[in-house]
Amino acid sequence: xxxxxxxxxxxxxxxxxxxxxxxxxxxxxxxxxxxxxxxxxxxxxxxxxxxxxxxxxxxxxxxxxxxxxxxxxxxxxxxxxxxxxxxxxxxxxxxxxxxxxxxxxxxxxxxxxxxxxxxxxxxxxxxxxxxxxxxxxxxxxxxxxxxxxxxxxxxxxxxxxxxxxxxxxxxxxxxxxxxxxxxxxxxxx
Amino acid sequence: xxxxxxxxxxxxxxxxxxxxxxxxxxxxxxxxxxxxxxxxxxxxxxxxxxxxxxxxxxxxxxxxxxxxxxxxxxxxxxxxxxxxxxxxxxxxxxxxxxxxxxxxxxxxxxxxxxxxxxxxxxxxxxxxxxxxxxxxxxxxxxxxxxxxxxxxxxxxxxxxxxxxxxxxxxxxxxxxxxxxxxxxxxxxxxxxxxxxxxxxxxxxxxxxxxxxxxxxxxxxxxxxxxxxxxxxxxxxxxxxxxxxxxxxxxxxxxxxxxxxxxxxxxxxxxxxxxxxxxxxxxxxxxxxxxxxxxxxxxxxxxxxxxxxxxxxxxxxxxxxxxxxxxxxxxxxxxxxxxxxxxxxxxxxxxxxxxxxxxxxxxxxxxxxxxxxxxxxxxxxxxxxxxxxxxxxxxxxxxxxxxxxxxxxxxxxxxxxxxxxxxxxxxxxxxxxxxxxxxxxxxxxxxxxxxxxxxxxxxxxxxx
Numbered sequence: 001x002x003x004x005x006x007x008x009x010x011x012x013x014x015x016x017x018x019x020x021x022x023x024x025x026x027x028x029x030x031x032x033x034x035x036x037x038x039x040x041x042x043x044x045x046x047x048x049x050x051x052x053x054x055x056x057x058x059x060x061x062x063x064x065x066x067x068x069x070x071x072x073x074x075x076x077x078x079x080x081x082x083x084x085x086x087x088x089x090x091x092x093x094x095x096x097x098x099x100x101x102x103x104x105x106x107x108x109x110x111x112x113x114x115x116x117x118x119x120x121x122x123x124x125x126x127x128x129x130x131x132x133x134x135x136x137x138x139x140x141x142x143x144x145x146x147x148x149x150x151x152x153x154x155x156x157x158x159x160x161x162x163x164x165x166x167x168x169x170x171x172x173x174x175x176x177x178x179x180x181x182x183x184x185x186x187x188x189x
Numbered sequence: 190x191x192x193x194x195x196x197x198x199x200x201x202x203x204x205x206x207x208x209x210x211x212x213x214x215x216x217x218x219x220x221x222x223x224x225x226x227x228x229x230x231x232x233x234x235x236x237x238x239x240x241x242x243x244x245x246x247x248x249x250x251x252x253x254x255x256x257x258x259x260x261x262x263x264x265x266x267x268x269x270x271x272x273x274x275x276x277x278x279x280x281x282x283x284x285x286x287x288x289x290x291x292x293x294x295x296x297x298x299x300x301x302x303x304x305x306x307x308x309x310x311x312x313x314x315x316x317x318x319x320x321x322x323x324x325x326x327x328x329x330x331x332x333x334x335x336x337x338x339x340x341x342x343x344x345x346x347x348x349x350x351x352x353x354x355x356x357x358x359x360x361x362x363x364x365x366x367x368x369x370x371x372x373x374x375x376x377x378x379x380x381x382x383x384x385x386x387x388x389x390x391x392x393x394x395x396x397x398x399x400x401x402x403x404x405x406x407x408x409x410x411x412x413x414x415x416x417x418x419x420x421x422x423x424x425x426x427x428x429x430x431x432x433x434x435x436x437x438x439x440x441x442x443x444x445x446x447x448x449x450x451x452x453x454x455x456x457x458x459x460x461x462x463x464x465x466x467x468x469x470x471x472x473x474x475x476x477x478x479x480x481x482x483x484x485x486x487x488x489x490x491x492x493x494x495x496x497x498x499x500x501x502x503x504x505x506x507x508x509x510x511x512x513x514x515x516x517x518x519x520x521x522x523x524x525x526x527x528x529x530x531x532x533x534x535x536x537x538x539x540x541x542x543x544x545x546x547x548x549x550x551x552x553x554x555x556x557x558x559x560x561x562x563x564x565x566x567x568x569x570x571x572x573x574x575x576x577x578x579x580x581x582x583x584x585x586x587x588x589x590x591x592x593x594x595x596x597x598x599x600x601x602x603x604x605x606x607x608x609x610x611x612x613x614x615x616x617x618x619x620x621x622x623x624x625x626x627x628x629x630x631x632x633x634x635x636x637x638x639x640x641x642x643x644x645x646x647x648x649x650x651x652x
Contacts, residue, residue, distance in 0.1 A: 016502065016505070017502050018385065018484055018486075020484065020614075020616050022614065022616040022617070022619050023616065023618075026618050026622070027253075027596060027597045030253075030254075031225070031254055031267075031270055031272075031273050031597065033228035033273055034229065034232075035229050045622050046617065068385035068388065068418065071384055071385060071418065071484075072416075072616060073320050073614075074226070074319060074320040074335060075226065075336075076226070076229075076318075076338060094388060097389060097418070097420050098334055098336060101335075101339070102336035102338065105336060105338040106338070154210070154352075156211040167342065168233070168237070168341060168345055171342055172239075174205065174348075177205050177206050177214070178205055178216070178346060178348055181216050182347075185202075
């Protein structure tokens with residue numbers, strides 16, 4: 001897993017609600033068998049002006065998104081496109097379950113703020129779109145011009161990102177438990 | 190002992206390492222794989238020099254990017270798809286995974302063949318790199334979609350890192366009106382709770398109306414749980430489930446069957462178990478539904494009018510669909526009818542469509558494509574003569590695959606076209622860039638194919 005601790009960057013605000021992974025990356029681009037090069041295909045059909053109207057969108061590492069971002073398909077290609085576009089931090093009031101998992105596994109921090117904090121942040125960023133904000137995972141804080149907003153993250157996900165934990169390696173270190181489970185519950189299949 | 194829900198029971202019986210600060214390590218009983226979300230996962234385990242831990246619990250098919258007009262995929266037709274399907278074949282061969290590939294008589298949409306082969310069973314944990322894995326919950330399994338990184342974890346360890354979700358009961362009691370199907374029920378549910386309404390939850394569908402559904406209908410219901418934001422949806426197994434499974438190629442046999450049956454009969458929510466959320470629906474109040482917007486939550490009764498809520502999301506959706514608030518959908522011209530997908534491509538779906546199309550012809554300006562969910566369904570349908578009904582109605586009768594549900598293959602809408610589709614997603618561009626999708630049941634789709642317009646089958650049949 002790619003490490004992530006602190007990101008300081010200007011933000012992109014694209015706050016439409018229920019943006020699904022078909023909109024993040026349309027299915028016709030899912031035929032590639034590697035993980036790279038998806039950045040140019042981000043929002044390929046949607047082409048939101050909130051993103052592509054910014055000449056420096058690809059230099060901005062923080063995306064402020066709308067509620068239930070990443071709904072629909074489980075395609076991890078959506079997160080590969082986001083990461084490849086150079087976004088490392090996503091901020092919303094909620095993310096779809098599978099998308100949120102996929103983000104974590106690719107070193108992309110999905111921060112959920114409560115609606116009041118979110119409004120505060122969005123208002124401030126919309127007022128001064130060129131100012132940098134900092135997402136600090138260790139401190140669990142998004143800060144911007146004297147504003148500091150605390151966010152929750154479970155301690156395991158936090159450690160995973162801060163230390164770049166290899167989750168597959170973590171599971172495989174439990175080989176003894178997995179083997180014991182298999183012996184105790186042999187499948188009928 | 191504290192009463193438990195069906196989900197609680199299956200969750201608890203698969204814990205390898207309990208949840209603490211870290212997620213639980215959960216054992217997976219069945220891993221389904223397909224060509225689109227697996228190649229990068231195989232690359233990862235190869236890079237690490239790992240093997241597939243349980244090839245006996247892994248089943249593969251090719252369904253998303255394949256053609257449905259022929260059983261041959263050539264590099265000349267679609268080089269990318271060819272490479273993807275070839276990668277799946279190579280990976281399955283290298284690691285010893287059973288593959289029901291393009292030429293196989295058992296090939297089909299991954300969520301159709303699992304149940305058909307009998308590998309989908311009550312009480313199992315089932316995962317696949319595909320969000321519609323929720324379909325298998327119809328058998329009282331805990332089944333959910335995962336990302337490609339997680340596909341790699343399951344290949345290597347047969348386990349996943351998971352946190353327990355919350356329980357959400359969707360109870361449907363009573364009798365449906367004529368022409369109301371499982372598809373209408375799930376569109377109605379999502380229109381009530383919204384596309385994010387089930388986030389963090391597992392749906393359990395209960396009530397007399399769910400009990401009365403056959404397995405195909407229960408699969409339709411569970412299939413679209415993800416469209417309501419829930420990763421999984423489930424129905425407690427009963428005699429309908431067991432009858433479906435008995436004699437399937439991979440179902441337990443003889444003494445194993447009896448043993449399995451006594452275990453499966455315990456798979457139900459205990460009296461007094463608490464759900465975190467509940468929604469109760471009167472089956473008689475569910476109308477025949479159709480979607481009008483760009484997510485499945487934007488659905489109305491087929492005789493209704495498009496709402497005029499003042500939201501940016503709705504404004505944008507209606508702009509994309511070229512529809513207006515207050516407008517009825519009945520009578521709206523359509524260009525394409527698609528009957529298929531992991532939602533509605535099973536034998537009873539095809540029978541329902543054929544019942545409407547028997548002795549009728551589709552409107553001359555409408556292209557109607559009927560795509561069975563599997564080669565086995567195709568054969569069964571042909572044995573009953575359904576293919577002749579479709580062909581005589583001038584509908585296209587295809588080989589099995591995902592086809593126009595996802596437009597990763599040659600089947601897609603042209604920009605601006607309207608389709609009535611029995612699939613699960615009306616997202617912008619889902620059936621092809623610029624295409625406009627109206628989701629509905631096979632009955633409504635077939636009735637609309639005949640008239641070339643959005644049609645209420647009850648009016649057409651004077652029900």
